[in-house]
Amino acid sequence: MATIKAIEDRSVHQITSGQVIVDLCSVVKELVENSLDAGATSVDVRFKNYGLDSVEVQDNGKGIAPVDFDTIALKHYTSKLSNYDDLTLLETFGFRGEALSSLCALSKFHIVTAQGSDGPKGKKLKFEVSGKLKGTSVVAAQRGTTVAVESLFNNLPVRRRELEKNIKREYGKVLSILQAYACICTGARLSVSNQMQKGKKVLVFSTKSNPTTKENITNVFGAKTLLALVELNLNLDMQPSKGPGTQSGKIWSSQDDSSSTQVQVVGHISRPAFGEGRQAPDRQMFFVNSRPCGLPQVAKAINEVYKSFNVTQSPFVFANLIMDTHAYDVNVSPDKRTILLHDQTALIDLLKLSLTRLFESYDYSVPQSQL
Numbered sequence: 247m248a249t250i251k252a253i254e255d256r257s258v259h260q261i262t263s264g265q266v267i268v269d270l271c272s273v274v275k276e277l278v279e280n281s282l283d284a285g286a287t288s289v290d291v292r293f294k295n296y297g298l299d300s301v302e303v304q305d306n307g308k309g310i311a312p313v314d315f316d317t318i319a320l321k322h323y324t325s326k327l328s329n330y331d332d333l334t335l336l337e338t339f340g341f342r343g344e345a346l347s348s349l350c351a352l353s354k355f356h357i358v359t360a361q362g363s364d365g366p367k368g369k370k371l372k373f374e375v376s377g378k379l380k381g382t383s384v385v386a387a388q389r390g391t392t393v394a395v396e397s398l399f400n401n402l403p404v405r406r407r408e409l410e411k412n413i414k415r416e417y418g419k420v421l422s423i424l425q426a427y428a429c430i431c432t433g434a435r436l437s438v439s440n441q442m443q444k445g446k447k448v449l450v451f452s453t454k455s456n457p458t459t460k461e462n463i464t465n466v467f468g469a470k471t472l473l474a475l476v477e478l479n480l481n482l483d484m485q486p487s488k489g490p491g492t493q494s495g496k497i498w499s500s501q502d503d504s505s506s507t508q509v510q511v512v513g514h515i516s517r518p519a520f521g522e523g524r525q526a527p528d529r530q531m532f533f534v535n536s537r538p539c540g541l542p543q544v545a546k547a548i549n550e551v552y553k554s555f556n557v558t559q560s561p562f563v564f565a566n567l568i569m570d571t572h573a574y575d576v577n578v579s580p581d582k583r584t585i586l587l588h589d590q591t592a593l594i595d596l597l598k599l600s601l602t603r604l605f606e607s608y609d610y611s612v613p614q615s616q617l
């Protein structure tokens with residue numbers, strides 16, 4: 247008798263879902279990204295019991311059309327990408343159509359959505375574990391979408407226990423991720439609240455639909471933090487390598503070579519000066535074309551340069567790398583936080599050079615009182 251057999255569909259769904267939604271951070275990240283992809287200018291993230299009981303993300307985006315109710319939570323159904331070639335032009339956070347279907351498999355999950363054309367009325371959608379639509383009912387709702395995730399991982403006992411055991415640490419990580427979205431999103435306000443059992447709802451932080459990241463940073467980290475930062479605006483031009491011994495890049499000049507890759511690094515970093523009274527927290531946030539991500543090699547390079555100007559502190563870093571979508575790959579890990587930069591070595595060399603020049607030109611004579 248054959249010993250190799252196919253795993254039943256339901257189990258496959260659960261296994262693959264557990265790879266997309268690995269923890270509370272992935273839930274929150276996927277839902278906030280969906281809201282932003284839907285053109286929301288207001289996003290509220292509400293936790294109950296740090297997310298152990300529920301996480302709800304409410305937006306005022308375009309809502310979901312009734313024709314899409316049946317497919318919205320099916321695996322690999324997306325409104326954002328239809329073939330692999332689209333991936334290089336991608337301007338949305340999502341593209342795999344996996345988040346909602348995974349959440350159906352891993353939690354008690356429902357959606358309330360309204361497109362605003364039907365007065366203050368919307369639909370509440372409930373789903374099977376497979377992502378198939380189970381039923382709809384009419385509810386009061388403003389334009390936008392609210393996605394509610396309750397009892398995350400209840401059907402994966404080991405993971406649920408891990409979540410319960412480490413919830414404080416996990417919640418801290420979630421807040422860091424949300425801070426990054428709140429700071430990068432100009433034109434959209436983001437608020438985060440938590441409510442403990444029988445306790446009052448506590449606002450953790452919120453931004454105000456600000457036009458600049460500077461104002462967002464002030465809302466999230468406070469005005470004192472902003473005063474301790476300098477602006478980053480570095481233009482890096484990576485020339486294609488011309489063989490051994492040739493320089494692989496230069497600081498961006500006005501005569502740009504069309505075959506080169508240009509990267510602009512914009513954001514904010516702690517002032518390099520020694521011994522200043524005001525300090526920013528050592529939070530570090532990296533983005534590629536405003537997509538929050540981990541860039542460990544870039545982080546290491548920035549920290550190295552900073553350390554050569556200030557040995558005593560780690561810097562606050564908020565760095566957005568703006569570049570052509572062909573110059574990187576976001577499809578590396580299921581959570582899309584790992585981004586492969588095609589020209590990373592050249593980029594890092596130039597970044598170090600350029601940041602060193604910025605810090606060397608920093609005016610150390612700025613009076614303390616103005617800092």
Ligand code: ADP
Nearest residue numbers: 280284309324325340341342343344345346391
């Ligand atoms: P993806 O974001 O990769 O497309 P998801 O499973 O996260 O996959 O979402 C599936 C689809 O559901 C999206 O393509 C989008 O059309 C719709 N959707 C999800 N969240 C929202 C939302 N908050 N507002 C409007 N549409 C949404």
Ligand code: MG
Nearest residue numbers: 276280340345
């Ligand atoms: Mg998505």
